[in-house]
Amino acid sequence: xxxxxxxxxxxxxxxxxxxxxxxxxxxxxxxxxxxxxxxxxxxxxxxxxxxxxxxxxxxxxxxxxxxxxxxxxxxxxxxxxxxxxxxxxxxxxxxxxxxxxxxxxxxxxxxxxxx
Amino acid sequence: xxxxxxxxxxxxxxxxxxxxxxxxxxxxxxxxxxxxxxxxxxxxxxxxxxxxxxxxxxxxxxxxxxxxxxxxxxxxxxxxxxxxxxxxxxxxxxxxxxxxxxxxxxxxxxxxxxxxxxxxxxxxxxxxxxxxxxxxxxxxxxxxxxxxxxxxxxxxxxxxxxxxxxxxxxxxxxxxxxxxxxxxxxxxxxxxxxxxxxxxxxxxxxxxxxxxxxxxxxxxxxxxxxxxxxxxxxxxxxxxxxxxxxxxxxxxxxxxxxxxxxxxxxxxxxxxxxxxxxxxxxxxxxxxxxxxxxxxxxxxxxxxxxxxxxxxxxxxxxxxxxxxxxxxxxxxxxxxxxxxxxxxxxxxxxxxxxxxxxxxxxxxxxxxxxxxxxxxxxxxxxxxxxxxxxxxxxxxxxxxxxxxxxxxxxxxxxxxxxxxxxxxxxxxxxxxxxxxxxxxxxxxxxxxxxxxxxxxxxxxxxxxxxxxxxxxxxxxxxxxxxxxxxxxxxxxxxxxxxxxxxxxxxxxxxxxxxxxxxxxxxxxxxxxxxxxxxxxxxxxxxxxxxxxxxxxxxxxxxxxxxxxxxxxxxxxxxxxxxxxxxxxxxxxxxxxxxxxxxxxxxxxxxxxxxxxxxxxxxxxxxxxxxxxxxxxxxxxxxxxxxxxxxxxxxxxxxxxxxxxxxxxxxxxxxxxxxxxxxxxxxxxxxxxxxxxxxxxxxxxxxxxxxxxxxxxxxxxxxxxxxxxxxxxxxxxxxxxxxxxxxxxxxxxxxxxxxxxxxxxxxxxxxxxxxxxxxxxxxxxxxxxxxxxxxxxxxxxxxxxxxxxxxxxxxxxxxxxxxxxxxxxxxxxxxxxxxxxxxxxxxxxxxxxxxxxxx
Numbered sequence: 001x002x003x004x005x006x007x008x009x010x011x012x013x014x015x016x017x018x019x020x021x022x023x024x025x026x027x028x029x030x031x032x033x034x035x036x037x038x039x040x041x042x043x044x045x046x047x048x049x050x051x052x053x054x055x056x057x058x059x060x061x062x063x064x065x066x067x068x069x070x071x072x073x074x075x076x077x078x079x080x081x082x083x084x085x086x087x088x089x090x091x092x093x094x095x096x097x098x099x100x101x102x103x104x105x106x107x108x109x110x111x112x113x114x115x
Numbered sequence: 116x117x118x119x120x121x122x123x124x125x126x127x128x129x130x131x132x133x134x135x136x137x138x139x140x141x142x143x144x145x146x147x148x149x150x151x152x153x154x155x156x157x158x159x160x161x162x163x164x165x166x167x168x169x170x171x172x173x174x175x176x177x178x179x180x181x182x183x184x185x186x187x188x189x190x191x192x193x194x195x196x197x198x199x200x201x202x203x204x205x206x207x208x209x210x211x212x213x214x215x216x217x218x219x220x221x222x223x224x225x226x227x228x229x230x231x232x233x234x235x236x237x238x239x240x241x242x243x244x245x246x247x248x249x250x251x252x253x254x255x256x257x258x259x260x261x262x263x264x265x266x267x268x269x270x271x272x273x274x275x276x277x278x279x280x281x282x283x284x285x286x287x288x289x290x291x292x293x294x295x296x297x298x299x300x301x302x303x304x305x306x307x308x309x310x311x312x313x314x315x316x317x318x319x320x321x322x323x324x325x326x327x328x329x330x331x332x333x334x335x336x337x338x339x340x341x342x343x344x345x346x347x348x349x350x351x352x353x354x355x356x357x358x359x360x361x362x363x364x365x366x367x368x369x370x371x372x373x374x375x376x377x378x379x380x381x382x383x384x385x386x387x388x389x390x391x392x393x394x395x396x397x398x399x400x401x402x403x404x405x406x407x408x409x410x411x412x413x414x415x416x417x418x419x420x421x422x423x424x425x426x427x428x429x430x431x432x433x434x435x436x437x438x439x440x441x442x443x444x445x446x447x448x449x450x451x452x453x454x455x456x457x458x459x460x461x462x463x464x465x466x467x468x469x470x471x472x473x474x475x476x477x478x479x480x481x482x483x484x485x486x487x488x489x490x491x492x493x494x495x496x497x498x499x500x501x502x503x504x505x506x507x508x509x510x511x512x513x514x515x516x517x518x519x520x521x522x523x524x525x526x527x528x529x530x531x532x533x534x535x536x537x538x539x540x541x542x543x544x545x546x547x548x549x550x551x552x553x554x555x556x557x558x559x560x561x562x563x564x565x566x567x568x569x570x571x572x573x574x575x576x577x578x579x580x581x582x583x584x585x586x587x588x589x590x591x592x593x594x595x596x597x598x599x600x601x602x603x604x605x606x607x608x609x610x611x612x613x614x615x616x617x618x619x620x621x622x623x624x625x626x627x628x629x630x631x632x633x634x635x636x637x638x639x640x641x642x643x644x645x646x647x648x649x650x651x652x653x654x655x656x657x658x659x660x661x662x663x664x665x666x667x668x669x670x671x672x673x674x675x676x677x678x679x680x681x682x683x684x685x686x687x688x689x690x691x692x693x694x695x696x697x698x699x700x701x702x703x704x705x706x707x708x709x710x711x712x713x714x715x716x717x718x719x720x721x722x723x724x725x726x727x728x729x730x731x732x733x734x735x736x737x738x739x740x741x742x743x744x745x746x747x748x749x750x751x752x753x754x755x756x757x758x759x760x761x762x763x764x765x766x767x768x769x770x771x772x773x774x775x776x777x778x779x780x781x782x783x784x785x786x787x788x789x790x791x792x793x794x795x796x797x798x799x800x801x802x803x804x805x806x807x808x809x810x811x812x813x814x815x816x817x818x819x820x821x822x823x824x825x826x827x828x829x830x831x832x833x834x835x836x837x838x839x840x841x842x843x844x845x846x847x848x849x850x851x852x853x854x855x856x857x858x859x860x861x862x863x864x865x866x867x868x869x870x871x872x873x874x875x876x877x878x879x880x881x882x883x884x885x886x887x888x889x890x891x892x893x894x895x896x897x898x899x900x901x902x903x904x905x906x907x908x909x910x911x912x913x914x915x916x917x918x919x920x921x922x923x924x925x926x927x928x929x930x931x932x933x934x935x936x937x938x939x940x941x942x943x944x945x946x947x948x949x950x951x952x953x954x955x956x957x958x959x960x961x962x963x964x965x966x967x968x969x
Binding site: 027028029044045046047049050053054065075076077078 | 132134135136137138139140141142143157160161162163164165168169
């Protein structure tokens, strides 16, 4: 059995999934916006950069500078894309959560009621 | 406008992210209509988050890099650490010496409001030990700025048992309210009470330290009786740990306090008390108190007041200044000298870093081209300097913790109890602070240089003349500073040594060498004894002493001089002049090594029959018969109130209490049997090869049944006076030696570095026909130029600093041109020596080899 990639942190998981979904358009600003919209988590700008740097150091993502934007004075952006180990890590992470949650009903606990 | 703030904040981020973050933030700012300030704030937040996540990691990487590179450059590391151990170590050592006196809070609760009120004569700059009790009482009652005032006076030994060789405690006399004034409570037993003074109880308190060392901290110490002569005093309490005698007269030992019975109700016109220690009322300041005391002086002495003259004056000063006034300038000078040595070490370290920076240029350039920012390069340099200074401070503190006790030798006896005996948290904190300061001061120039290294320049092997001149200027400036500081320190040492030699060779009029003081216990029954028989007993003991082998001369005196040559009693002439009076036996003058200039010594017959004769010193003769030839006063008679008329039979050479003081007027007269308690001590001058103190003791005990014989060398007399100057010689000599070594090392490093840099130039010169001596002259000349500038600046500074040092030395002109010239010569000579080796190396450059390498 191939060695299982180490589990991801919560923020790392969110950022990796965001990079996966933004495919080719993944740079810091849209990543942050997507996570806020879909997960309701407001990560600080710094956290996004730090997490991206960490993921890149782990070899899960890679980055390059895009062509300058097609506007006057447009600048290049640092765009991210998942690498194979990154994809494996997201899969392993999701699988772990799914297996653990199998057969359970996750319902919000209501105040004053016994389960 | 505030765009630069944004740019600065972005620079805190690694290069790889800077552009991306800038674009993101600018986009968002445009979308939200925010300004540059907002951008800067956003960038700063990102930077803070970034440093929080990756900072420690980066720091560890840097540290690993630094330690690795220091390990590889062992020579550089050793030289730097050694230099700094000398500089920092000296500073830390001096700190442990001066801390209690200059910086550490005094162990009193109300320190900020405590002042010393010292009687003084402003027109003569004199401070007195005693002042009018009336003034004191009025001041305590009538000066609004003063909440309460007490006093502390002299310290005297109190024996722990009746036998004469019993151990003693040095106790200081204080008023009953002193502890209240200071805000100090006893840790065991009780303090002094007003009733103790009213009922004239003999009571004493001991320090926590002597409680532990003498009584093992046992409660039985309370109630122990100590004795000062016939006075018995009971120990009633223990002072808190670290308590210091708040007296202006400092003593070599301090073991506690004893109560003086003075009450502050009333005062006769002639009553006197010790200088006051006052607690100011809240809100009152020293100038206000001074004004009010001045006004009181005017009021108490209306005649002087009306004549517009100052009345009796007191000086109000902070308690710290009052306690340590005698040592204050000395301590600050020592601190200043240590700081100079520290500065010198920093300058040296700086030039070592510069030299190493040159060797590591390509390393810098490589790191810069791989994306290390300028700030990162500078920070690495700072961190490297911090690591080295940290190691040096650590080594210094370790060395100090082994030798802290030995540091007491750096100050004279009366300050010794105030020197910390060990390294404590404050010393460590100071060491850390000193290391950080040294690291930052030393690294400024090298770090700036390192950060300016460009890849292109290095790759092109930029040794263009402009760059070289810049580099040499930096080294030259460091050298000039070193030379100037060196001149200051060596001048200080030279002046102190000259002053010491002057003192040590001053004839004090007596000799302590090979002289012993013999003390014997009293006979069993002193009360109501026959005084003539008592005198006869002393004379018999004296004769026995004289019969011992190796005794050259012996005589007895009513009180043997201990600290100087000051006698116990005195007489006041009708013209108010004061003469010191020694009551002696025949032979005493010879026993202390004084000479009879004219006439003769007292005879045994005159002693036995109590004849009123006397010996005078020339200083005393000049007081009694001003302006007359000393020889002419022989056989004259003189008298003083309450004194018999005495006939002068001889003139003894002048005697000085201390080598740095003028001769005092002294009279020697035969001992008279008196009807109150009295006591004689023997001065015994010996031939050391034949004399044995043990034999003398055995003989005295065996033949005369004398008890409690104590035989001590009389060394104390003259040596205590030399102690302070000797301490100065040791400490300033050490400073000067370290300064010279450091300055020479610094010059050597800079000259070597310069020669290494200029090898191609030397090769070219030699190829063009320059001879070896010419090359040597060139290198030495280049090295000497900044040194000469520094020496000139140092001489000017020494001339200016003279006004602070003049008071510290004895009959030495601190601006003596010869001294300054010799100092300048020594500095320049050591510079030539230090530059000689690099110059030789330069002159041995082989033009063929060097030019081929180009």
